[in-house]
Amino acid sequence: MKMKAATAVLVGLLMTFSLLAACSNSQESLSQTNAQTDNPSTGSGTANPSGIGAAAGDTGQGALADNAKETPRNETLYINGLQWGAPTNFNLLSGNPAFPINYGNSRELIYETLFMINMIDGKLEPLLGSSYTWTDDKTLKIELNKYAKWSDGQPFTSDDVVYTYKLGQKYEINWTSYWDYIQDVVADGPHAVTITLKPDNPNKLTVTESIELIPMLPKHIWEEIEKKAGNDLAAIRKEFNADPVGTGPYKIYFYNDQKITLIRDDNYWGQSLFGKLPAPKYITHVIYKDNAAGDLAFKNGQVDVSQQFTPQVWKMWESGAPVKTYLKDAPYYLPGSMPSIFFNLSKKGLDNADVRKAIAMAIDYKKISQLAMSGYSADMKPSLTLDTPAESKFVDQDAIRPLQWTTDVKAANELLDSIGAKKGKDGIRVLNGQRLGPYDIECPYGWSDWNAALEIVAQSAKAIGIEIRTKFPEAPVWNNDLQTGKFDIIMNTPAGSVTPANPWSRARTIMYSKGVAPIGEMAFWNWGRYKNDRADEIIDQIPTATDEEAKALYTELTKIWLQDVPSIPLMYRPWVFYTVNESVWKGFPVDGDGSNIPPQIAMDGAGIKALYKITN
Amino acid sequence: MTHSVRILLKSPKFLIGAIATLLMLALVVIYPLVNKSDPFEMKALAFQPPGSGLPLGSDNFGRDLFLELVYGIRTSVAVGLIAGLCATAIGLIIGLASGYVGGWIDNVLTAVTNMFIVIPSFIILILVSVSVNSRSSLVVALIIGLTSWPWTARAVRAQTVSLRNRDHVNLAKISGHSTPRIIAFEILPYIASYVVMAFILQVASGILAEASISMLGLGPYNTISLGIMMNWALVFEAPVSGAWWAFIPAAFAIAVITFSLYMMNTGMDEIFNPKIRS
Numbered sequence: 088m089k090m091k092a093a094t095a096v097l098v099g100l101l102m103t104f105s106l107l108a109a110c111s112n113s114q115e116s117l118s119q120t121n122a123q124t125d126n127p128s129t130g131s132g133t134a135n136p137s138g139i140g141a142a143a144g145d146t147g148q149g150a151l152a153d154n155a156k157e158t159p160r161n162e163t164l165y166i167n168g169l170q171w172g173a174p175t176n177f178n179l180l181s182g183n184p185a186f187p188i189n190y191g192n193s194r195e196l197i198y199e200t201l202f203m204i205n206m207i208d209g210k211l212e213p214l215l216g217s218s219y220t221w222t223d224d225k226t227l228k229i230e231l232n233k234y235a236k237w238s239d240g241q242p243f244t245s246d247d248v249v250y251t252y253k254l255g256q257k258y259e260i261n262w263t264s265y266w267d268y269i270q271d272v273v274a275d276g277p278h279a280v281t282i283t284l285k286p287d288n289p290n291k292l293t294v295t296e297s298i299e300l301i302p303m304l305p306k307h308i309w310e311e312i313e314k315k316a317g318n319d320l321a322a323i324r325k326e327f328n329a330d331p332v333g334t335g336p337y338k339i340y341f342y343n344d345q346k347i348t349l350i351r352d353d354n355y356w357g358q359s360l361f362g363k364l365p366a367p368k369y370i371t372h373v374i375y376k377d378n379a380a381g382d383l384a385f386k387n388g389q390v391d392v393s394q395q396f397t398p399q400v401w402k403m404w405e406s407g408a409p410v411k412t413y414l415k416d417a418p419y420y421l422p423g424s425m426p427s428i429f430f431n432l433s434k435k436g437l438d439n440a441d442v443r444k445a446i447a448m449a450i451d452y453k454k455i456s457q458l459a460m461s462g463y464s465a466d467m468k469p470s471l472t473l474d475t476p477a478e479s480k481f482v483d484q485d486a487i488r489p490l491q492w493t494t495d496v497k498a499a500n501e502l503l504d505s506i507g508a509k510k511g512k513d514g515i516r517v518l519n520g521q522r523l524g525p526y527d528i529e530c531p532y533g534w535s536d537w538n539a540a541l542e543i544v545a546q547s548a549k550a551i552g553i554e555i556r557t558k559f560p561e562a563p564v565w566n567n568d569l570q571t572g573k574f575d576i577i578m579n580t581p582a583g584s585v586t587p588a589n590p591w592s593r594a595r596t597i598m599y600s601k602g603v604a605p606i607g608e609m610a611f612w613n614w615g616r617y618k619n620d621r622a623d624e625i626i627d628q629i630p631t632a633t634d635e636e637a638k639a640l641y642t643e644l645t646k647i648w649l650q651d652v653p654s655i656p657l658m659y660r661p662w663v664f665y666t667v668n669e670s671v672w673k674g675f676p677v678d679g680d681g682s683n684i685p686p687q688i689a690m691d692g693a694g695i696k697a698l699y700k701i702t703n
Numbered sequence: 704m705t706h707s708v709r710i711l712l713k714s715p716k717f718l719i720g721a722i723a724t725l726l727m728l729a730l731v732v733i734y735p736l737v738n739k740s741d742p743f744e745m746k747a748l749a750f751q752p753p754g755s756g757l758p759l760g761s762d763n764f765g766r767d768l769f770l771e772l773v774y775g776i777r778t779s780v781a782v783g784l785i786a787g788l789c790a791t792a793i794g795l796i797i798g799l800a801s802g803y804v805g806g807w808i809d810n811v812l813t814a815v816t817n818m819f820i821v822i823p824s825f826i827i828l829i830l831v832s833v834s835v836n837s838r839s840s841l842v843v844a845l846i847i848g849l850t851s852w853p854w855t856a857r858a859v860r861a862q863t864v865s866l867r868n869r870d871h872v873n874l875a876k877i878s879g880h881s882t883p884r885i886i887a888f889e890i891l892p893y894i895a896s897y898v899v900m901a902f903i904l905q906v907a908s909g910i911l912a913e914a915s916i917s918m919l920g921l922g923p924y925n926t927i928s929l930g931i932m933m934n935w936a937l938v939f940e941a942p943v944s945g946a947w948w949a950f951i952p953a954a955f956a957i958a959v960i961t962f963s964l965y966m967m968n969t970g971m972d973e974i975f976n977p978k979i980r981s
Contacts (some may be wrong), residue, residue, distance in 0.1 A: 379940045387945070398940050400765075458749050458764050532920045535938045542764060544745055545925075556925045561833065625769070 108556055132222050134278065144617060156341035158348060161671060161703050164367035166688065167381040167395030168664065170374050173344035178328040180260050186347050187371045190261045191300060191584060192663065193688065195695040196349060196370070197333040198302035201229060201248070205693035206423060206585040206662060206685040209477040211299050212693045215243060215334060221296060221458045223286040224631065225270075227294060236356040237305045239332050243356075250306040252282075252297075258320040263295045290630040296588040301690065308332050336365050337700075347372045365698035367672070370690070378535070388409070388670040394663050394688045396536060409650035409669040413686035414678045417462045418680040421686060422473050423662020424583035426537060427597075427654040428528065428544065428576050433606060435521045437575065438470070441506045442523065443652035444555070448492045448499035449551045452545055455658050456479050459539035465659040467493075471597065471645045472590045473659065481590055483642040490649035499551045508552070516552040524554025526575035530560035534569070537578055540657045569614050572606035577614065582652070585662050591629050597654050598622045617653035660697055672701045709895075710974050715771070717970025723963035727776060727956075734773045741764065742774040742927055749939075750946040760948040763939035764875040771927050772952055779910050780960065782844040785856040786909030789848025791855055791902040798859025801888055809860075816856045828912060832921040840923040847912045855901045862894045896975040900968050907964040914957050929953045937948055 092376040139651040154321040169192060174185030179198060183189075187196040194200055196394050201216035211219070219229045221351035235243035248383035252272040253261040268290040270283045284294060316322035330339055336357055349370045358364060362564075375381035378395055386394040388401055397403070400419060403410040430437045437443065452467035465474060507519035516523045528544060530537040541557045548555040555576065568574045581596035582589055596612040600623055603610045610616070625644045629637050648654075664685035676697050687694025689701075711717050737922060740746075747761040754760070801812035827850045866872060872889045880888075891898075906981040908927075916922055917930025918937065936942075936950035 377941055379937070380944050382940060401942055402944060454765075458745060461749070533938060538938065539764060542743075543745065546745060558924055559920070604757060 112255045113149075117702065119195070122202065122414050127395045135221075138287070142409050156348060156674050158340075158369040158371065162368040162687075163348075163389045164370045164672060164698070164701075165374055166370065166372050166392040166394065167385065167390045168345065169688070170372050173374065174342050174347055175332045177339060178324065178326045179304065179331075179630065180254070180258070181326070182288060183259075184328075187337070187344070187349065187370075187690070188302075188328075190302070191570065193690045194300075194302055194692065195335055196690050197331050197335040197338045197339070197605065198304065200300060200302055200692075201231075201298045203693040203695065204299040204585060204587075204687075205683070207587070207683060209475075209587065211295075211587070215248075215303055215355075216298065224291070225286065225289045226615045227284075227291075227298075228275070229280045229282070229298065231278045232356075232360065234356050234359045235334055236354075237334055238338055238354075238677050239305075240310075241305065241307060243303070243305075243334050245280045246277075247303055248280045248558045249274050250309070251301060251304045252528075254309070257299075257318075258318075258323070262297060262301045265293060265301075268293055269297075286307060292588040292591050292630045296586040296592075301584065303334060305332050330573040337370060339623065340369065342657045345374055347374070361699050363699060365695075366701050367698060374507075377421065385419045385666070385668055388668055391589045391668055391672050392675075392678045393666045393668070395568070395666075396664055396668055398535075400461065400463075400666055411667050411669060411675060411677055413676075416457075418460075418465045418659070420463050420657035420661035420664060422465065422475055423585050424660050425593075425656035426540070426578060426580045426658055426660050427656040428541075428578050429597075429651075429654045431577075431606075432577055432615050432617055432653065433570060433572075434526070434575050436518060436523045437526065439506070439518065440475045440651050441502055442508070442518065443655070444492065445499040445502045445551055445650055446544075446548055446553060447655045448495050450504070450655065450657070451494050451547050452657070453494065455540045455543050458543065459536045460658050460660070463661065465660070467565075467656065469649065469656060471594045471641070471648055477585075478590055481638060483638060483647050486642050487645050487649060490646060492649075496547075496550050503551060510552045514549075514552055515554045522554075523552065524548075525556050525557045526557050528576040529558045529560065529565055529568060529574050530545070530578040531560040531565045536658075541578060544657070570609045570611065572610065572614065572616060574614075578657070580660070581612075581662075583662070589625070590641065594629075594648075595626050598644070598648060613653075615653055617651070619647060619651065622647050661686075663691065665689070665694075672703065674701045676700060707974065708735045711971065714970040714974055720963040720966030720970060723959060724967065727960060727963070728780070728782075729781070731773055731777045734770075735777075738770060740767065740770060741806065742770045750941065750944050750949065753948055759952050762944070762949050763941065765917075768932075768948060768952065771932060772956060775927045775929045775932050776956055776960070777927055778840055778904075778923075779913055779930070779957070782840050782847070782913045782923075782928065783815055783906040783910035784849035785841065785844035786846070786851065786912070787902050787906035788907070789845060790852040791898065792903045792928075793848070794852040794901070794905075795859055795898060797852070797856040799863055799890065800857075802860035802863025803868070803886055803890060805864075812856075813860070816853045816860075819853040820857070823896060824853075825912070825915070829921060832916055833930075838921075838923050840926050840928065842918065843913060843923045844909070847916075848891070848911050849910060851905060851912065855898075855905065857945055858897065858901065860896060860898060861881050863890055866890050866893055866909025872896075877931075900971050900975070903964050903968045903971075910960055910964075912959065929957050949969070957965075 104447055124563065169189065170186040172350040176184055179188050180183055188198065195203060195214065199215050201214065202211035203214050205212055215231045215232055215235050217230045219227060222228050230344050231245060237243055249272050254260060256266045268284055268288050270285045272280060272282050276279045280550050312323060312326050315416060317388045336352055336355040337349035338352050341348040348387050351364060351368050353364060355364060373384065373390060375384065381393065381395050382397050384390050386408055387514035402411060413421060456462055468474045470482060470487060479581045483507065503516055506518065508516040508523060511517050511522065528541050530541055538559055545555040545557050556562065569579055582593040586592065598617055599613055600618040603613045603616060606616060622644060629640050631642055665688055668676065675689065676682045683699060684700060685694050686698045689695065689697035715969065739914050746767060747757060747763050747765040749763050750762065751757060751761040757767055759772060762768050762771065797812050797816060801809040828846060831846050832838065854940040854967035872885060875885050875889045911920065912929060912931035914933065917928055918934045920934055920936065921926060922931050933955040
């Protein structure tokens with residue numbers, strides 16, 4: 088009895104100390120942070136505390152030092168935030184390959200794309216492809232770079248492009264969906280490719296997206312792998328691909344469950360394109376246990392480029408660390424997506440557009456930006472487009488302005504009064520016999536900025552007499568609820584990346600009802616099951632419309648969206664975070680340096696040009 | 704009874720524990736009457752240091768941490784009490800039944816108890832918390848209570864077995880008293896002091912268990928408890944921001960509550976256990 092008592096008191100004190108210790112900036116504090124989430128488990132008394140604690144300690148920094156393949160600090164660029172577990176494989180077709188093969192980010196390191204997207208101006212810059220032209224509305228002609236080579240010395244040709252595209256036709260993989268719009272891809276001599284679109288569904292926008300997103304695979308290697316696997320995708324997925332052959336400037340050098348290191352390919356063909364080799368000889372992605380551990384390492388200069396959400400990033404340079412973000416002042420990062428809440432339109436109460444609009448008007452967006460995003464989100468101007476020069480030009484801003492909502496609790500209350508939703512005794516309104524709440528609002532646990540945003544939404548709704556309760560399950564549960572429609576209100580990002588297909592792709596994700604399964608079955612967009620025939624029609628028309636027509640269509644669509652409120656954007660979020668620590672590498676691109684190099688983690692799309700700019 | 708209380712009051716350990724607990728409870732009851740603000744109200748910027756208007760600063764949501772702390776202690780103590788009551792009641796019933804009745808009932812109940820002792824209760828706690836869909840503080844309290852009774856059951860059984868063959872129990876049996884009556888009047892008074900002490904310990908470990916499970920992010924939704932406060936501080940990287948006020952007071956409050964409860968327990972142990980009493 089006494090022993091138990093003593094242990095428990097000790098554990099209580101230990102919890103205090105472990106949290107205290109995390110405050111210091113020393114190297115040891117990292118492993119302390121790692122251990123601290125496990126520490127409280129010792130509190131239950133009857134559980135065996137030492138077993139859990141010890142296991143947590145092993146994941147700390149200590150084990151890292153024993154690694155054989157240490158690389159010189161001044162030749163290595165350290166990054167974090169793109170890989171969170173031990174690497175699974177380096178096989179692009181496997182579904183979940185590790186950094187730097189993961190689809191759609193860090194995409195120019197090993198497997199390159201034909202063109203590089205630049206998020207500043209939305210333009211595509213040449214890489215493996217030197218130019219592309221639409222010869223007519225259904226034909227895209229791409230010229231390839233004649234000097235491009237695979238890292239094993241083989242030349243990169245149009246056969247590889249055709250082969251890679253057609254893998255998507257043959258198997259169910261990341262770029263299979265483009266074949267909904269593509270009729271055929273044919274080689275036009277060794278250095279040119281022609282893509283023809285389906286006459287009944289000629290979506291130029293998504294096909295343009297494909298040339299900056301699909302990573303090129305070497306035909307001579309993957310044909311062998313296919314043959315070995317008997318053309319069976321399940322067998323191809325098992326291929327580990329430990330030493331991937333790509334056209335990119337780096338090769339895999341070393342990996343274990345704590346880091347992945349790449350080494351520069353000094354024979355890289357791109358020297359002819361960029362004029363030189365990228366500066367870092369090695370690139371190491373350190374795999375941290377959680378955000379806090381990664382942030383601490385970054386602050387201490389153990390990481391150079393961080394793709395993590397860092398709360399109150401300005402505190403870092405205020406305390407003297409040589410840390411920079413792309414923009415010098417708030418919002419510090421370029422906006423790239425709009426995490427939004429989606430309403431289940433079959434729920435009583437939420438099926439009323441005025442109720443949804445009242446919620447939209449009650450939400451304190453400033454507070455969300457301040458508290459959830461550390462101020463990284465600019466003023467909310469609700470629209471289907473981001474408030475950036477690249478996207479806002481698609482919509483007639485003056486035409487939608489009268490419909491855009493701003494935070495106005497008084498007006499929201501008046502709106503609810505006007506539709507006859509009276510407050511009950513408990514302060515919650517009742518509309519046509521239906522109490523407005525409790526509604527659950529859902530997002531995964533641990534996505535701290537989202538968790539905070541939803542807490543604020545719940546608070547805001549209280550002020551207008553609508554009861555909203557937060558619910559933070561584990562990510563797989565949330566994902567299932569999202570797709571099957573088992574939610575009242577749910578948070579997700581519609582079409583979150585910067586591509587030539589946006590804002591069309593975002594509008595489709597929010598509003599397009601064709602092909603959306605009913606509630607109970609899986610839907611991959613329009614999770615709230617919104618349905619508006621005119622909206623469907625517009626979304627069908629936009630991809631083939633001229634610029635002029637498209638603007639009118641986007642404007643009309645945005646008006647429908649602003650009236651019906653199927654979703655509410657809560658914040659502007661950077662597409663990727665890009666925070667750099669210049670204690671080892673200097674000269675990272677920032678806003679206003681005239682380089683036009685986008686803040687894409689220094690290794691994704693046109694962002695990779697940063698690697699040619701930095702110096703020791 | 705009055706004699707026991709008088710001895711108790713002479714024990715400095717018990718006094719310290721009792722006074723600390725009472726002070727804490729008084730604060731929790733009185734402060735919300737003085738400051739009627741909503742503890743969920745986000746009134747300041749994130750992680751404002753302690754200063755005028757915010758005695759303990761603000762948390763990541765810009766909420767008043769002192770107000771949160773008061774409500775947090777309230778929830779945590781309530782969860783601890785419910786869990787403690789639940790665990791003690793189950794432990795007592797199982798312990799008495801298996802100890803007094805004996806036979807195959809004893810075998811079965813002892814086997815069940817042993818099983819629960821062998822399986823780490825914290826793991827069960829985590830698994831149940833993950834799978835339960837609606838987690839209110841009452842549900843969390845019940846889960847904790849349902850997983851932490853075995854030690855009480857075992858100790859009560861041991862004491863009951865040793866009491867079962869005492870003369871006064873046999874006398875009651877011969878006099879034809881019913882089994883429940885014998886348990887209530889001949890056995891229970893002799894283990895009452897132990898049960899009270901066990902209850903206090905269960906409350907303390909209930910509070911710790913709630914804090915642990917909440918800190919892992921598996922705590923109750925839509926409420927404030929000490930563990931949840933620490934969890935938010937962790938998730939929002941308060942240590943990285945140097946915002947010690949976001950977690951030290953909560954951790955300290957947990958330490959003070961459990962410490963004072965353990966002091967009470969130790970004080971009582973010294974009084975009721977003649978071997979220790981000096």
